[in-house]
């Protein structure tokens with residue numbers, strides 16, 4: 001059995017390392033991430049994680065893990081911004097409000113798929129023009145859902161969350177450990 005991380009996200013690799021896990025291989029999936037018409041954020045996020053895990057090629061006994069992180073503002077899905085202008089639009093839309101960050105994790109072994117999604121509420125303070133411009137210049141918004149990373153300088157804008165910090169960064173670690181065990185990965189085997 002090989003353990004394959006189906007993700008190009010450096011955050012997910014780092015988060016797995018916190019559980020003492022190093023994948024045998026890293027195979028980023030390539031899927032169409034366009035939401036369906038009127039698709040709500042949580043089902044969208046779960047669908048993405050499952051589609052990713054099905055798209056990764058692996059041997060029948062291998063264990064594949066994929067995830068998707070989606071920022072939801074009401075019914076609106078905020079994906080990864082295409083440019084600084086879109087990142088600014090996202091950040092201003094979240095400024096002074098609560099939003100949700102959903103991370104879905106999917107594990108596959110052979111034809112079986114296990115999936116779990118975790119919703120975290122995040123409050124962002126009202127961001128000034130100075131703060132916004134500073135943040136955009138850091139480039140931290142690139143490649144991140146909603147255009148911010150809670151693990152970086154954006155923490156200055158986030159006074160409160162309710163849920164899982166690791167899920168917001170990209171992988172809910174307690175739920176990930178549970179799914180891996182359900183799929184038969186010996187995560188907590190005793191030392192010989």
Ligand SMILES: Cc1cn([C@H]2C[C@H](O)[C@@H](COP(=O)(O)OP(=O)(O)OP(=O)(O)O)O2)c(=O)[nH]c1=O
Pocket residue numbers: 006007008009010011012028029052067068069070071080101143144145146148149150151168169170
């Ligand atoms: C909200 C938030 C998202 N993110 C990141 C995590 C994910 O990498 C990214 C969301 O995009 P995803 O589509 O979930 O993942 P990805 O495209 O980076 O990688 P892959 O599909 O290969 O697994 O946003 C943070 O790093 N910090 C945050 O606070």
